Amino acid sequence: MPRKDVVVFSEPSCCDINYLTWCITRKVAEEAPAPVEVHETDGTVAENDRALEDFDPVIFHSVGHGECCLHTVENREKYIEAGGYTCPHYGEVFVCDEDLRLGRFVGRVVHLTSCHTGKYLGPELVEHGARAFIGYDSYFIFGWYLEETEKPSPCTPPGPLQDVRSPGDADAEGVRTLLNGGSVEDAINAMKAKFEEYIEKYTTGEWKDWPAAEFARTWLQHDLDHLVVYGDLSYVPCSRLPDLAVAPEDVVITPEEPAEGEEVAIAAIVHNAGLFDAESANVRFYIDGELIGETVLDGVEAGGHAYAATKWMAVRGAHTLTVSVEEVAPEDARPENNVVEISIEVPPAPEVPALAPLLIECLFPRVAYGTLTPRMKLAAVCPRLRCLAETFFCLIA
Amino acid sequence: MLEKVERWVSRLPKSELEMPILELDGVLYTPLDILEEVRAGTELGERLQERWEELRRGIRTLHNDETMYELARVRLLKRLQERPVRIMTLTAGMPTEITAEQLIRDIETGGDLGESLVKAEIKVVQRMIRI
Numbered sequence: 031m032p033r034k035d036v037v038v039f040s041e042p043s044c045c046d047i048n049y050l051t052w053c054i055t056r057k058v059a060e061e062a063p064a065p066v067e068v069h070e071t072d073g074t075v076a077e078n079d080r081a082l083e084d085f086d087p088v089i090f091h092s093v094g095h096g097e098c099c100l101h102t103v104e105n106r107e108k109y110i111e112a113g114g115y116t117c118p119h120y121g122e123v124f125v126c127d128e129d130l131r132l133g134r135f136v137g138r139v140v141h142l143t144s145c146h147t148g149k150y151l152g153p154e155l156v157e158h159g160a161r162a163f164i165g166y167d168s169y170f171i172f173g174w175y176l177e178e179t180e181k182p183s184p185c186t187p188p189g190p191l192q193d194v195r196s197p198g199d200a201d202a203e204g205v206r207t208l209l210n211g212g213s214v215e216d217a218i219n220a221m222k223a224k225f226e227e228y229i230e231k232y233t234t235g236e237w238k239d240w241p242a243a244e245f246a247r248t249w250l251q252h253d254l255d256h257l258v259v260y261g262d263l264s265y266v267p268c269s270r271l272p273d274l275a276v277a278p279e280d281v282v283i284t285p286e287e288p289a290e291g292e293e294v295a296i297a298a299i300v301h302n303a304g305l306f307d308a309e310s311a312n313v314r315f316y317i318d319g320e321l322i323g324e325t326v327l328d329g330v331e332a333g334g335h336a337y338a339a340t341k342w343m344a345v346r347g348a349h350t351l352t353v354s355v356e357e358v359a360p361e362d363a364r365p366e367n368n369v370v371e372i373s374i375e376v377p378p379a380p381e382v383p384a385l386a387p388l389l390i391e392c393l394f395p396r397v398a399y400g401t402l403t404p405r406m407k408l409a410a411v412c413p414r415l416r417c418l419a420e421t422f423f424c425l426i427a
Numbered sequence: 428m429l430e431k432v433e434r435w436v437s438r439l440p441k442s443e444l445e446m447p448i449l450e451l452d453g454v455l456y457t458p459l460d461i462l463e464e465v466r467a468g469t470e471l472g473e474r475l476q477e478r479w480e481e482l483r484r485g486i487r488t489l490h491n492d493e494t495m496y497e498l499a500r501v502r503l504l505k506r507l508q509e510r511p512v513r514i515m516t517l518t519a520g521m522p523t524e525i526t527a528e529q530l531i532r533d534i535e536t537g538g539d540l541g542e543s544l545v546k547a548e549i550k551v552v553q554r555m556i557r558i
Binding site for chain 2: 045046047050093094095096097100101102106117118119120121122124143144145146169170171172173174175176177178181194230233234238239241242243244245247248249251252255256339
């Protein structure tokens with residue numbers, strides 16, 4: 031059986047495929063959660079074969095050109111083929127005459143980003159043991175531009191006259207969902223939702239009056255209508271993990287600029303950015319690497335958050351406060367967003383000047399003795415106390 | 428009732444205002460045509476509004492309606508002629524880019540790509556009617 035949590039991305043560069051691989055699939059690969067083992071190939075036949083052999087991935091995602099019975103990779107070389115089919119389209123007939131690698135995907139989820147492969151090739155792969163297939167049973171329109179403008183370069187963001195990103199982005203939502211612990215059905219639903227999101231942007235949203243919007247709505251609708259899935263929809267190829275995260279803006283220090291000797295309250299909000307609940311975690315607070323406090327979290331729901339807090343007696347000097355989310359159970363999907371460091375500068379406490387011995391002179395006469403009030407010396411006291419004392423002594427004098 | 432149509436027209440993308448969106452007795456009407464007739468309180472306006480309401484409520488199923496196919500085809504051709512666009516696809520047996528001229532030809536001759544795009548356009552019309 032293929033290895034869970036392992037994915038191979040076949041990423042050719044030729045023949046305009048780089049519009050999808052350079053800017054979209056590479057990003058998905060980069061953002062894969064920690065337990066997922068990601069392997070990217072240059073999309074050549076040899077590299078893909080080696081990756082399948084060496085890594086035995088549970089997910090094979092390939093961007094290439096397609097026909098109803100064929101998927102090609104770098105340099106339009108045939109990679110997967112189901113013989114015995116003909117694909118009549120666009121005034122031509124394409125014939126598949128041999129079976130190629132159909133049996134290499136037993137137990138795997140195969141996601142082919144190419145035209146037409148969902149028609150016959152996808153069902154054939156599932157028939158030959160693939161766990162599931164995701165693809166398109168007609169043309170996959172991955173970009174467009176008005177002829178009045180230049181052809182956009184790969185990675186150009188969507189704009190008034192062109193869009194070479196939105197369809198690929200909606201397509202990539204599928205594998206992104208799988209890598210984050212979603213089932214095949216979750217992946218399809220996420221792709222559909224993303225297509226809908228873009229269609230809405232072009233229909234009622236901020237892009238609706240762009241000159242190319244009137245086409246964008248139709249092309250995206252077309253891709254959405256031809257997205258197909260076969261096989262075991264309930265299958266989950268990657269671990270279902272939470273993603274606890276803390277960012278600098280989630281940490282509140284009170285007072286913001288503590289003085290030496292002052293008690294400082296430190297609070298942190300820990301978010302679960304993942305699709306699955308965390309059962310428990312420890313949030314530890316360190317000053318200059320020394321543990322000063324800890325909060326045990328009893329579970330954080332997917333999409334939810336929890337609070338952690340501690341106190342610290344400010345010590346003069348420059349310090350680094352580290353808030354670290356540790357011992358997450360089950361294992362955290364992205365440990366790289368679990369730690370945040372914040373600099374704290376504690377100035378020396380202001381010096382209280384020692385008061386000189388005070389001479390209080392009462393200017394009104396002491397009636398009882400018929401003399402002036404004697405001079406009195408008071409020890410250094412706070413100004414308010416001194417004033418009270420002065421008044422008191424003067425009155426009784 | 429006029430208010431309802433006015434509100435609908437105000438929500439539409441600008442490019443839709445002069446694009447045929449509804450067919451009645453073999454004639455295609457744009458949102459601005461419909462608004463004008465409803466505002467004028469004509470009998471045609473009343474009928475157009477009735478048809479518009481039916482479509483909004485999904486009483487007439489667009490996919491089984493041949494006239495809807497023709498409407499969507501006309502819309503796509505008009506758009507491609509007025510503002511040519513190129514699409515990029517991942518088909519093995521043909522170039523990645525398809526020009527507006529090629530798209531127009533495929534739609535006019537009932538090719539598989541053209542037909543597929545017209546069907547998608549029918550759904551876009553449905554979305555527009557329901558805005």
